[in-house]
Amino acid sequence: MLQKGDFLKDENQDLLPDVLDVKIVLPEDADDAMLVAACNLAWRFGMETTGYKGNITADAAYTGNRLVLEKAEQTELVREKEGESVKVSLRGDGEELIAFTSRLCMEFPQINGQRSWKDLLMDMVDDFVLRSADGQLAALKAMQKEQTGEYEVYGSPLWNDTQKKEAGDAKVYNYKSGQKMYEKVYELPWEVEVFEKLLEEKVYPQIGKGSKVKITGAVSENIKVRQKIKEKIEDRIQMLGAKPEDTFVICAYKQGYSWIVEEMLPVMKEAQADQVEIYFKPFLPEGQTDWLDENGATPSYHNLNADTPDKWYDLPIRYLQELYPVEDILVKELGIERDKVIFKAYEGKEDITYLCKGIKDEKVCCEDTYKAVWSERPYMDEYPQMGKVHPATGYVKAEIDGQEVFYQTVCTDMEEIWDVYQKEVLPDCRRYIEEKTGGKISADLQPFFHELRLDVTASEPDYATGSREDLISSLDALHEDMYFVGSDYFKNYGVKKADVMLDAPGLILPVIHEKEGRPVFKVTLTEPLKEEACIVKDGKTVLLQRKREEADAWIRAISWENDNFTFHIRTNGVQSNVLHTYSTLWSKGVLAECESVAAGTKLLFESEQGEIQYAALTPEREEKPKTKRIEEIDLHEHELIGYDTYREIIEELKQVPGIEVFRTAVSYTGRELYAVWIKPEYEGYLSMTKRISRIPGEMINARHHANEVSSTNAAFILIKKLLTEDVYKDLPDKLNLVIVPMENVDGAAIHYELQKEHPTWKFHVARFNSLGKEFYYEHFQQDTIHSEAMGLTRIYDRYVPDMIVDNHGVPSHEWEQQFSGYTSPSYKGFWLPRSLLYGYFWYVTNPEYKDNYPVNKVMEDVIADKIAEYPEMRELNREWSAQFEKYAHAWMPKLFPANYYKEMINYWIPFAADPNHRYPSIRFPWITTVAYTSEVADETAQGEYLNLCARAHVAHDEATIRMLMEAVHVMECHLEEQDGQILTSYIRQRPMIVKVTGKNK
């Protein structure tokens, strides 16, 4: 009754109550104590609303919503429904009544950790329908008491050790954990052996004594392996009495880069070239000359077009792309300026891919050409109408005495693996789904499987080039290809088969290892142990999870005994024996929910008609004092933070004064999401309604995409700054700020495992959750199975933020996918990082919200000014923008847009207001003025570079916080008396007024 609901109504849709729909009814003979109690409640109601009309009291004849005070022995508050209205009776007398109401007004309905009774009751309902661990344990105990037998619980992942012990000899499983459904192992030929066998069988027999033999070729291998091949070839030729000439075996992967660095660079060095011109042939289908440029500022997210079988995914600059980052190597090795490395499109008629000219003193001093070799295949074998891609392939070429005697292409290991993936693995998985569903596919049957694990071992190049965070790794690329193409496969399958886009079929998880030798590809498909929670007795399922609607729990009454509350919880749809064990377990402190309420709190669980009651007493527990200083906590500012470390930090932060750390949600697999609220230290009751009405709110969300790692570090660094720096002393009084350090906890756990083996790969698979789902679309959906999405939903409802800053990231190096047209089809514009930090403003276009846009514009300014204060960030921003210009934007300006404002790139994405939109600034434009997405190049950043990325996030966060702290607010402040009625309101108008301050004013 003291929060949004029957009495406190939100009629202007700002998520805050603005109408008080209750009257206090006092008896004729009300004494002082009763008047005090009534005043307390009137005060508290006033605290919870932004507007009021009418008169707070009414006489006994009033039949609307009312709070009726009655003199009685027993002090209590009882809620009853009377037709359409709600009657709450407050009974009691004297000091007891005053003590009871004042405590009620100070605390209710808050419980521990920024939660309210509403949240707890919802959790209890989940317990009663067997959805969560507490309820599963209670149901098990109730059954064990009645019938002996062998019990198995297929329960929630959240069962703790104490609960398992309590379960006695019953076996407890996490019903969501995986069981193997099938496994297949493919052993494939190694390209090096194929390459050498071809020489052995087709070339060496042709070699005569004294002849000059030139063997060239390419395999997708690291330099060590290729060096060995080269030595072996030269030995063999010499053994045959012939003379090897210019043998080279370059890397099939990024052939252009390999050719320039390994073949041309030594020649140019020798010739002391002071300028390099590299001509690349535009990559276009026969007969096509136009370069198609398309908008690439935002991702298209999905690749579903399937009407152009002749379409090439590859861009015209494909062979320029393959050169990246060769400029850095040439500059370093030749000691020349960056502008002395010049890329040009080759317009000549020769059948070549590259022409490289070394220039000294304005004259060509060396020159050579190279033809890169590729193969052609459909993007998707099963959907050839989607178009074609052109992965690199290997080859062997032999010339004897100047005559070509042999030429053959050689499949790379990557191609062999890809073939199996397309021809066997994906169709196998599809057949599995069809069999399982009986061919009736629909989106709500997802996930179809728990995990499709693609375990690949292959011998491939995988190394850092030494420039920035650049990598040459065909395996990092394969990881992306497998994940994204696998996802596209199921999306397309759904569209073709049932006209639905299947975007969460299950987790497609590539796990890739680099090892010299033959490639091995192991595929394992797992399923959850059970579809839903259940209890099995003697091999038979005896109890199944039910729907939420099948049970209910609410507070019927609160009574006052021994200076403490007793909550009378009325239930519906719960067996009385389960209610009994639940209350017993509550008193024992075995239920996780116990922690929600204060020790000593009494609960009385009542059956449907109230005829049966079970009492439970919340046991004492150890509370850690809030005396820790944040400086004492290791925040791992220079290390990647995985889920476990994050939880350790969170536990420590709970002990720091000045902040409130609270759980907001539990993920699908049972991991916990926390928020950190920068809390004002006022005395007395703190009304969130009044607070939100007075000052703006901001939510900073980190790690929505879990492979975008630095925002978690940034969140912790920021919290420390806010608590320790003088400029933020007034923050709690000027801004209602809540920070979520890790939203995608399940993704973070997946990422952490993967990065152990490959610390700097991109790992986009880990940006989504454990079911491979983008749960951004699940925000504001109350009953989602992707329960981690509830975190943001709950915070939004409670903090009603004017601004949401979502801290994201992009790859720290090239995002190439050779089996998808070299760039990811849905994220083409993201091929190269464009700056250390850039941003997106998702703004609303409706005229009625026209004042939102200027706030966004000011924010753009303050962020740019702030970043300019850090030379190291500015420097890297400049370096990246120069690379982006040289390899991408200059050639295809639409696909690779780069509009600078004060040396920063921001993309402005307009939308018309839409109540179902995924961005709160578009969904609730009257509430949220700014939704800003920041992107730093941190997939995957480690060590000092990670720290730099994190500091870039902190910098824009700080700029924004300062802007909000200095904002000016217009209040709609109204008070009027009319015929004994009061009309009053106190509402902060959104948006706030902000300005650019600081030195760039």
Ligand SMILES: [Zn+2]
């Ligand atoms: Zn992201």
